[in-house]
Amino acid sequence: MMIKYKVNEVAKDLGVNSKKVIEVLDKYCGVQKKTTTTLEENELNVVFDYFTQDKNLDNLDAYYAKRNAGIEEAEKKKDEEKKKRKEEHKRQKAEQAKKQGKAPAQQEKEHQAPRRKESRVIDTSAVVVNVDKYNEKYDNMADSKMNRSDRNKSQVKKQKINQRSQQRKKRQGKRETEQERLKRIAAERKAKPITVQIPEEIVVQELASRLKATVAEVVKKAFLMGTMVTATDTIDFDTASLIAMEFHAKVEKEVVVTIEEQIIDDTEDDDANLVPRAPVVVVMGHVDHGKTSILDVIRHANVTSSEAGGITQHIGAYRVQVNGKDITFLDTPGHEAFTTMRARGAMATDIAILVVAADDGIMPQTVEAINHAKAAGVSVVVAINKMDKPGANPENVKQQLTEYELVPEEWGGDTPCIPVSAKTKEGIPDLLEMVLLIAEMKELKANPDRQAKGCVIEARLDKGRGPIATMLVQNGTLHQGDIVVAGTAVGRVRAMTNDRGRKVKEAGPSVPVEITGLDEVPQGGDIFNAVSDERLARQLVEQRKAKAKEELFNSRTKVTLDNLFDQMKQGEMKELQIIVKADVQGSVEAVRQSLEKLSNDEVRVNVIHGGVGAINESDVMLANASNAIIVGFNVRPDATAVANAERESVDIRLYSIIYNCIEEIESAMKGMLAPKTREVVIGNAEIRNIIRIKSVGVVAGSYVKNGTIKRNAQVRVIRDGVVIADDTIASLQRFKDAVKEVNEGYECGICLEKYNDLREGDIFEVYEIQEYRED
């Protein structure tokens, strides 16, 4: 590219006059140029050559050295001139100050204050700038400009700004750490699995906290596993451990130690520590068959004359010695007491002596006793009593026993039958020997060297001594001074008395003693334990009391036909126990067989007792202890039975037709029980006299005992607890007037539609069919 170079530009660069350049061009190139005309390349070379020929150098170094020296000299000159000027200026000022009377230093300061504006460039590329220093400087500058109040305001404002920013910083910091924490935990969880302890049941949010996870995470995992839970739901161990495993956690079952576990030693005994113990025997049988007589004979026959005076003390249980071996008798004849104790959890008895009068044979209570003993799983020895009587027929008794699955030993069975007489005392030693033999076969053993455990046989409140309880030690040894918990009673054993009224310091296995020192009266059948810590024992009793209260409020899980299927589903029911009561023996057998045939793979139907007659207290007790249902055919429960059944939530089902009963139980087992209606008794009336009127028939002059009697209502006629007819009330009269209904406490005349064979004392049970909802 050609550079356009004008004459004046060349002259300027060469530091010469433009005229000189024009002259050189005219002289050496023969061209006339003006200052603004451009030069040709050759013309330019001529001009350069001409003006530079006298400035040729040997080398460039020499040139630069010369040039630098020149610059330095010029700068020196400049500095000297500056100095000169400054000093001159100072001198003039000093003279001026002298005239005004001020110190020269002050003058200097005043002069310096309005600083000249200077633009400075700070190279930050490699320098660490101390910004604080600048801030300080600006603050000072600001201070100097502001008056005091402004400054204060600004300080407050500044502080506020600072605080806010600090808070913001803090908040940010907190949020960060929380996020970081979660991240860290998630990472840790994967890297090193955490171990969680999970109890039998756990609340979801508690599980989350143990897993160091959020509730949302746990709920999500549970949801993905097909379980819908919320934070406050309680889940079982299995579900919780599955969720925990999803979090890569190692699961350990948390063992919750209850107070019971802390203070009650319930470890299994080592065989080496076990020693033989005396058998505990109970006597059962039908009324008047001789239970009390036999117990008396046994007690007196085994008391030496020296001890005879001491027998006055009666403690509900006693020990006798036979051939050097002890037998403990519970002095509570009758299966009711026995079953009451069993219902409370006490399995105190090893052997039951079933007393059957040889002249009377097996009677209804004998059957009850057999079934109570069987339900408790105790060994039975039959004492065929009253052998001294002329009408004694032991063979007949044995024959009857076989009908109740008690086959006598001499007939190839395993039930020992001992003929005895309480009157002549004949056979009593044989009976006791048999008891010992059975005890030996049962290998009854206990460990006397541990804290005592047993059951309360009976208890009462003594005015002077406070609560008194007869305890049967079943294992371990009870000492005077021991802390004892019996049901909801607690206390320290103050005094101990044995069955002969003697004060004792300790009582070993199978030994009955009477103790004082409890804070309240326990119930017969309550389990007692000697414990290690009184404070915890009192706490335990409080817990038990609270639990008992709770249970009273909550519906108890007694089996009923309504909840049977649920219980079967939950696997709680393996056997359906039934007690059958009917008006005739034939019905009992028929129902027993039909019901037992209903057994299926899941549930076995087991008729534990069958009998003829009204449903009584004993039936309800047995049902309560065995968790059974009572089924009645053409029979009714007596008043005590009704009250007890209601209190203990025992289900009593009444039928008139066997087929209905079978069908209902079968549908209950299949979970298809859906009775929409049920019979409700609305009133009872008792026949006081019978009036026969030719044109009308039999009119029963009756007294309404309770409820209301309604015309056209359904009615059952009950004679001695047995239903003898089911009919409808055809007419109802008060004196000569026909009425619709008659209330409790009034007399009336009742005519039935069909049944005429009414008698004085018969009861009219008037009922209605009502619809009801299942709970």
Ligand SMILES: Nc1nc2c(ncn2[C@@H]2O[C@H](COP(=O)(O)OP(=O)(O)OP(=O)(O)O)[C@@H](O)[C@H]2O)c(=O)[nH]1
């Ligand atoms: N002849 C005879 N009579 C006896 C015998 N055992 C008991 N008795 C009588 O039978 C009756 C009833 O005897 P208890 O011992 O009271 O009968 P129980 O079974 O205890 O009767 P409850 O307590 O009412 O259930 C009494 O009058 C006794 O005297 C016996 O072996 N022979």
